[in-house]
Amino acid sequence: MxxxxxxxxxxxxxxxxxxxxxxxxxxxxxxxxxxxxxxxxxxxxxxxxxxxxxxxxxxxxxxxxxxxxxxxxxxxxxxxxxxxxxxxxxxxxGEAWFMGLPFNVDERVLIPRSPVAELIAAGFEPWLRPGPVNRILDLCTGSGCIGIACAYAFEEAEVDLADISTDALEVAQANIARHALEDRVRACQGDLFAAVEGETYDLIVSNPPYVDADDLASMPEEYGHEPALALGSGPDGLDITRRILQMAAQHLTPEGLLVVEVGNSEVHLMQSLPELPLVWVELEQGGNGIFVITAEELRAHADLL
Structure with a gap:
């Protein structure tokens, strides 16, 4: 060689x-x-x-x-x-672009590529209620790209970036500084909502681990460089998403909105919770597996979770 x-x-x-x-x-x-x-x-x-x-x-x-x-x-x-x-x-x-914005990346975080970008660009319309958005949570933030892009889209909002991985949050913190958003964006460490105990938000956006066991085993070698913690989530890819659905209502304002990406595990979720009124977003720019649900709907269907 x-x-x-x-x-x-x-x-x-x-x-x-x-x-x-x-x-x-x-x-x-x-x-x-x-x-x-x-x-x-x-x-x-x-x-x-x-x-x-x-x-x-x-x-x-x-x-x-x-x-x-x-x-x-x-x-x-x-x-x-x-x-x-x-x-x-x-x-x-050492760099990736998301929504036209540059982000520091390394093998401590997933490489930004979420189709949630399309929803951010549209201000989460028509699902997000009208009026000011004061607080946003990017749950399972990784590099912080989704939350930081939201901070650009909602210029008055305070944004929390939450992750269980301290390594990932070091990258997210570097990206907060890179975009000079320290006054509105903060990094919070903990297991899902434990990172922001007692806090409520108008909008919670999450791109959690969602790859099921079969897909995880068959992924190309390139994915082996990404942190396993950020990819797999049990046999059907929904272990973490179920926990998010169970707890999100406690952290949403009365008219708040939850947005979650589950990719190919969409089918598993529809089969396991057929009565939960999830709205599956039709993406014009490609991609799949993003649902939205309001705080009101989560509370009304708490018995299903």
Whole structure:
């Protein structure tokens, strides 16, 4: 492998050369794309540009510029991490984008990719009651991307980011600082609502662990770099979601709203709680498995939970 890398460094010269080579390596090693770009060329471009400290929207004229030996070595290292170690691109670059916002990420947190972004952009209409939103909880926050995006969408709201993982909250705290939101956003550690005991919110949003045992066992290697604590949730993927449903009403204002993503475990939830009036969101931008339910409905159907 070292001899192959030496040949690459010797024979390739421009950014365009290395992008083409990265594309070939992706194909040769059959890497999985699911943590950033759906297209191999887009991922190859971002990987190479990031390795030489250039932004993704760099002027295309730069692509024929020659690299230094040190830059070539860094590109080769990045491609090696992506293909041989199967490390997702955001973990290599240390950054992911969510709703057009940059976030610090590493292997302590999931890589942001939630379709909840579509609901945030719409202000959670038509499900969220009219009027000001004063307090928001991002439960199982990970990197903090959902809660921080909500802070941008609701400029007057105070936002709590809750997670059981102290490692994840270190990343979330770094993202709070990165977006200069310390005055409105705080990180809270604890097991689900134990992190915010006694607090109530107009809006609770959660992207909890929801992968069922079968899906967890068959996931591509890239997912092995993400924290297991943030992925699996029992045989049907709903262990944590059931707990959220049982406790959420206590932490919602009378007209509050709960929004939860459960992905492919949607089918399991519909089968196990068929009488619970969950509204399943139809997503225009792709994705599935997001439900909404009001505090009033949760309280009215507490016997089902």
């Amino acid at each position: 070292k001899s192959d890398q030496a040949a690459v460094i010797s024979e390739l010269h421009t950014l365009r050369d290395f992008m083409r080579w990265a594309l070939s390596e992706f194909s040769r090693h059959q890497v999985f794309f699911g943590h950033g770009h759906a297209e191999a060329w887009d991922e190859a471009s971002q990987l190479v540009l990031n390795a030489v400290d250039l932004p993704w929207d760099t002027n295309p004229a730069v692509l024929d510029g020659r690299l230094t030996q040190a830059e070539k070595a860094r590109v080769v290292d990045f491609v090696s991490q992506r293909t041989l170690e199967r490390k997702p691109l955001p973990y290599i670059t």
